[in-house]
Amino acid sequence: xxxxxxxxxxxxxxxxxxxxxxxxxxxxxxxxxxxxxxxxxxxxxxxxxxxxxxxxxxxxxxxxxxxxxxxxxxxxxxxxxxxxxxxxxxxxxxxxxxxxxxxxxxxxxxxxxxxxxxxxxxxxxxxxxxxxxxxxxxxxxxxxxxxxxxxxxxxxxxxxxxxxxxxxxxxxxxxxxxxxxxxxxxxxxxxxxxxxxxxxxxxxxxxxxxxxxxxxxxxxxxxxxxxxxxxxxxxxxxxxxxxxxxxxxxxxxxxxxxxxxxxxxxxxxxxxxxxxxxxxxxxxxxxxxxxxxxxxxxxxxxxxxxxxxxxxxxxxxxxxxxxxxxxxxxxx
Amino acid sequence: xxxxxxxxxxxxxxxxxxxxxxxxxxxxxxxxxxxxxxxxxxxxxxxxxxxxxxxxxxxxxxxxxxxxxxxxxxxxxxxxxxxxxxxxxxxxxxxxxxxxxxxxxxxxxxxxxxxxxxxxxxxxxxxxxxxxxxxxxxxxxxxxxxxxxxxxxxxxxxxxxxxxxxxxxxxxxxxxxxxxxxxxxxxxxxxxxxxxxxxxxxxxxxxxxxxxxxxxxxxxxxxxxxxxxxxxxxxxxxxxxxxxxxxxxxxxxxxxxxxxxxxxxxxxxxxxxxxxxxxxxxxxxxxxxxxxxxxxxxxxxxxxxxxxxxxxxxxxxxxxxxxxxxxxxxxx
Numbered sequence: 024x025x026x027x028x029x030x031x032x033x034x035x036x037x038x039x040x041x042x043x044x045x046x047x048x049x050x051x052x053x054x055x056x057x058x059x060x061x062x063x064x065x066x067x068x069x070x071x072x073x074x075x076x077x078x079x080x081x082x083x084x085x086x087x088x089x090x091x092x093x094x095x096x097x098x099x100x101x102x103x104x105x106x107x108x109x110x111x112x113x114x115x116x117x118x119x120x121x122x123x124x125x126x127x128x129x130x131x132x133x134x135x136x137x138x139x140x141x142x143x144x145x146x147x148x149x150x151x152x153x154x155x156x157x158x159x160x161x162x163x164x165x166x167x168x169x170x171x172x173x174x175x176x177x178x179x180x181x182x183x184x185x186x187x188x189x190x191x192x193x194x195x196x197x198x199x200x201x202x203x204x205x206x207x208x209x210x211x212x213x214x215x216x217x218x219x220x221x222x223x224x225x226x227x228x229x230x231x232x233x234x235x236x237x238x239x240x241x242x243x244x245x246x247x248x249x250x251x252x253x254x255x256x257x258x259x260x261x262x263x264x265x266x267x268x269x270x271x272x273x274x275x276x277x278x279x280x281x282x283x284x285x286x287x288x289x290x291x292x293x294x295x296x297x298x299x300x301x302x303x304x305x306x307x308x309x310x311x312x313x314x315x316x317x318x319x320x321x322x323x324x325x326x327x328x329x330x331x332x333x334x335x336x337x338x339x340x341x342x343x344x345x346x347x348x349x350x351x352x353x354x355x
Numbered sequence: 356x357x358x359x360x361x362x363x364x365x366x367x368x369x370x371x372x373x374x375x376x377x378x379x380x381x382x383x384x385x386x387x388x389x390x391x392x393x394x395x396x397x398x399x400x401x402x403x404x405x406x407x408x409x410x411x412x413x414x415x416x417x418x419x420x421x422x423x424x425x426x427x428x429x430x431x432x433x434x435x436x437x438x439x440x441x442x443x444x445x446x447x448x449x450x451x452x453x454x455x456x457x458x459x460x461x462x463x464x465x466x467x468x469x470x471x472x473x474x475x476x477x478x479x480x481x482x483x484x485x486x487x488x489x490x491x492x493x494x495x496x497x498x499x500x501x502x503x504x505x506x507x508x509x510x511x512x513x514x515x516x517x518x519x520x521x522x523x524x525x526x527x528x529x530x531x532x533x534x535x536x537x538x539x540x541x542x543x544x545x546x547x548x549x550x551x552x553x554x555x556x557x558x559x560x561x562x563x564x565x566x567x568x569x570x571x572x573x574x575x576x577x578x579x580x581x582x583x584x585x586x587x588x589x590x591x592x593x594x595x596x597x598x599x600x601x602x603x604x605x606x607x608x609x610x611x612x613x614x615x616x617x618x619x620x621x622x623x624x625x626x627x628x629x630x631x632x633x634x635x636x637x638x639x640x641x642x643x644x645x646x647x648x649x650x651x652x653x654x655x656x657x658x659x660x661x662x663x664x665x666x667x668x669x670x671x672x673x674x675x676x677x678x679x680x681x682x683x684x685x686x687x
Binding site for chain 1: 356357358359360361362366367369370371372373374376377410411413414418433547548562564565566567584586587588590617618619620621622623624625626627628629630632642645647649652654655657659679684685686687
């Protein structure tokens with residue numbers, strides 16, 4: 024294993040020092056609780072939005088803290104859920120008096136710990152609601168969770184809910200919007216390589232020189248099947264078709280998101296995006312907004328995922344709203 | 356070789372299709388000439404700024420086309436200079452009547468071809484000036500060039516000159532500002548792995564499991580030496596010390612740029628950034644602005660580079676000015 028780290032036990036701690044040093048204009052870091060939060064938290068009269076999960080998916084979630092997106096993010100150790108105390112600390116930091124929304128990706132540890140944190144926060148008089156993201160069409164259950172995994176849609180949900188909260192929407196409205204987003208978004212990913220968790224020291228899995236894993240999650244957990252790599256056009260088909268089979272996108276406008284898993288260069292992601300658009304055009308699906316790049320990664324895994332969100336006018340309006348975070352920024 | 360491509364001969368062509376599809380609000384693509392240019396080019400009464408070079412360094416340069424940065428970028432084949440006809444086409448596309456500036460990284464092919472393009476443009480009545488970027492302190496000469504290579508500083512120069520042009524500065528002023536930037540910026544990089552040019556099909560070099568190449572360029576060309584990997588703190592020292600030895604930064608304010616070579620995840624780049632800041636603080640050098648991420652890459656190479664620019668008030672003002680490109684965006 025070769026990595027730019029000091030010690031396998033200090034990866035998250037040291038990385039948060041860098042985040043704090045680089046983005047002091049946007050965020051503060053509570054190092055004891057490993058919570059990244061907006062410099063202006065809590066924002067009065069705004070629902071606070073937090074998320075979190077295991078580290079290793081950067082820029083998600085810490086890189087999405089700022090105006091128009093998250094109020095705070097809890098960083099667990101690499102691929103390990105944060106503990107309820109971290110989530111409670113984050114909840115208290117961002118409570119501006121209108122309640123706090125937890126955005127939770129569907130992994131067993133995250134779900135359990137966020138549930139516990141919500142109970143603890145309620146006991147302290149903070150109203151908390153949770154929304155579960157489970158957009159991965161690849162597998163029904165997996166190594167890390169029962170039910171579908173939460174993957175790329177998380178990025179779009181955090182952006183859109185963050186914008187809605189910034190506009191003053193209340194907690195109930197945000198929960199219903201989250202359900203609409205969940206109902207209308209699906210993802211599928213693939214890997215060209217495994218990823219190496221620092222504490223493990225070796226790749227999560229090995230693939231032959233011509234082999235890819237289709238339907239991969241974001242923790243190096245197994246996908247649907249191993250196949251021989253094809254062209255970008257064929258790989259796009261392997262990712263888009265299961266999404267279209269799972270949800271009826273005919274005649275829709277979509278936000279299309281081609282995400283890199285961490286080690287795949289941008290030049291390849293743009294090739295993939297072009298191929299995804301070709302398939303969607305042939306199906307009469309209109310891409311009205313897009314995102315291409317490394318946003319929800321899996322350490323040093325090579326590969327990509329595709330997320331398609333059927334977007335209505337409100338979602339598009341909220342997508343376009345200003346966002347000022349380290350990982351996503353426009354409009355200001 | 357496993358890559359998300361259709362054909363080794365179509366990598367640049369196919370990727371530009373993706374860029375065009377993803378960023379139609381910002382740029383147009385002249386596919387015949389492989390030129391990415393601003394949707395509003397030529398901008399009247401503004402000096403046009405173009406750059407370009409071999410592909411494989413994305414988001415540079417095409418991802419830096421837009422308001423407040425480049426007016427156009429020429430994409431060569433992977434790690435291969437664009438030809439003069441491409442540069443001439445770009446020059447003509449962005450000439451708004453106040454001349455055109457060519458930002459040229461110091462590689463033999465780029466320098467020769469941009470020179471020729473400048474002559475051809477002059478013959479057509481367009482005033483062209485060129486500025487050469489050669490900020491890499493690692494080696495005096497290399498496989499690809501005589502003199503120092505142009506690396507990370509290019510990103511900062513494109514941002515700052517782009518902002519100055521947007522503010523209406525004339526060609527002479529931009530050339531003198533470019534010289535100040537060149538005089539005050541230095542870079543050094545390292546690699547954890549080689550990179551694989553699609554047409555070559557195998558890595559540019561192989562490193563042992565515990566080995567790094569220090570002083571690497573952006574084309575997989577050799578660096579200063581191979582060493583056993585150390586901690587992030589030690590690697591930061593290997594990169595920052597030669598920069599400080601080359602130029603006197605004592606008492607300065609700097610823009611610090613920690614760049615990923617393409618396959619190194621953000622979590623590691625932030626660890627590196629924290630270590631770079633520690634060294635600079637100990638030397639009494641104040642970081643006033645920073646950039647951390649994959650901006651001038653080397654395909655799928657793992658590794659990073661550090662660039663330090665001694666910045667005066669004008670440079671900081673121009674750094675902060677709005678920029679709206681696919682790769683760098685703030686202020687609007």
